[in-house]
Amino acid sequence: MTATNTPSPSPLNSVGDLLTLERQLREEMAVGRVYDTHVHNCTLHTGVHRQRLYGCEAIVAEWFSHLHGLSNQQLGEHSAFSGAGNLPADRGQQLVSHAQIAAVHSGETFLGPASGQTVSFRSQCIWHIGNGRVLETWHFTDRLHLALQLGLNPQQLAQILAPSLPQTKTRPQWQPGELASAGGQTGPRHCELSTDQAPPLLANWVDALNFRRLDRLAQLYLESTPIQMPGGRSLAGPREATRFWLSLLAALPDCSVQIQQWVYDPKAQQLGCTWLLSGHHTGPGLVPAPSGRRLYLNGISEWQFQEGKIRAEWTLFDELDLIAQCHAPQQGQPNRL
């Protein structure tokens, strides 16, 4: 007797398993692998304005949509690591991955109708895995870089995307209370990571941004550190890194950064984290005139260290979404049903 139609769970137990899964999904379009590698109620955070997709069916639909728009995906640089993280060890494993992907813009997407152009983009993820399945995952895609390669104007594209933001449809805008950095007359609060296993560099990075000490931010980098940023930007060294963050802080001068998930491999000297930056857009940048809006930015950073300093960095957030938030039509008052 031969067994047919029997699912083969093939649990995820290692970094290698995860890399294989990502290759199967992207290159082989084995979308159904989601069913036997993700827990039934898995949550996928897309990095686009706090969007969460819930359950395997929604994740499968998202992969179809993604692969329809960007087909023939081929993974180039592709790596992952695991380590101690913000969750207790008995609550599963946390992994960080990043990939450089080549694809063909072959279907209708947020970028518009298929152009047939070949594009390249970066994807970065944090995965929470338990009992051999993905429990929760945070995926970031460099959508701005895709738009730029297709010759699209980011401002115009963001204006098209803005009305579809969740809170501008029929939902209230929830933005209660003070920004996390606000400490009144006593100034910003130091970063708390709730466990002493976190590397000091992580808290130092957060504090450098929240205390507006770009000099301390610069001290975290080696002189020629290669830095990959959203929009396909390739930067090098502390001077260009601080210039990038200075622009963002200028646009959102009261912003604060909170670490959400982090994963640290002390042996390989690698660290990955997701973070949330929020603030009011009262300064220059992003759009021609400050919108005054409270903006939310989910991001992911992955660092490699050498002698306690960053020797390579990959940071990604959805800059297109950030611009779209500035253009979002105001509907109703904040914090009111």
Add this chain to the structure above:
Amino acid sequence: MTTDIKTKALPVSSVHMADISTLLNPKPGRRQNLEGFDEEFVDIVDYILRITHRIWEEKNIGLVYDYYSHNCPVHTLAGESYGAEAAVQGTIKSLNAFPDRILYGDNVVWGGNDKDAFYSSHRITSTVTNTGDSEFGPATGKKATFVTIADCVVKANRIVEEWLMRDNLSVVQQLGFNPHDVAHQQAAADRAKSAHFHDWRLGEIDRVLAQTAPKAMTIPDQPAADPEAYAKAVMHEIWNRRMFGKVRDVYASNAVFHGPSGRELNGHGEIIGNIINLMAALPDARLSVDHVCTIPCGDKGTDIAVRWTLAGNHEGGGLYGAPTGRRIMILASSHWRIFNGKIQEEWTVFDELAVLRQIYGGG
């Protein structure tokens, strides 16, 4: 040949990190005493998950007659119902509106035992497509995802009392209706009903507001040591004593809050702001913790489920619009995930559409 190997009972099922393929097919064998329950159930978590699946997803609604007591009261903020027959009818109506409803059991926090009764707090994320007319309006064809917490008292294979907290306002928003219009219509319909329909709620408001002036309570350092004392102290200090700054003591600095009506908040500032936002609308509000149960989450974590009632007069503007002076009640449940002594993640559910309905003079 027989073997005489004594096997150790498996621990009570845990939803956390478990796939549905495991949860719906537990290894046979009782994991706790279940006197009066069907042999097939291995523990109270298994009972809750599998009867939900059978009734809602397999659509064997008649099983309600088997799994609910004949006079089971079901409490919701929109009204009360009594008995299995009412539950059957309500389920049929709901499944007609949302026939493909999937109920993902995200957690079952429980307490009690088979002698006295079990208590379960079942947090469910539902995905639906609205292809039939619903209590909110005509079919829209739209999809929605929403959270429900169902707290049940279970004895001898039957649910004997239930408190159902569903995020109806979130459903209404996703279906594209204006929640104020829906609440106005529901309130008008309520006013046509007899006063008796609202008696239970008015009595509850009196009970909650009748509490004496809030005295200081010490919040225990170790939540897992005495979860009930911890939950009562946290809710009392933050809500009743208006010590909003204590959020910084009990929540992790990067805590995530999933609230009703699409609130997704992060960190102390937003969590404090959310509480103040609600209290500003109901400035004399008082909160009563009505039930607490807890389970471990892994070796080092704790999940606590708190059912609570808040009552106050709508004398402040903001959240619910211009003050109406009406007496308002909120029936809510909060699930906390705690490790390292701090709340890392919270899911709070209450029916804010039913709150608007009260604001507009209905039930």
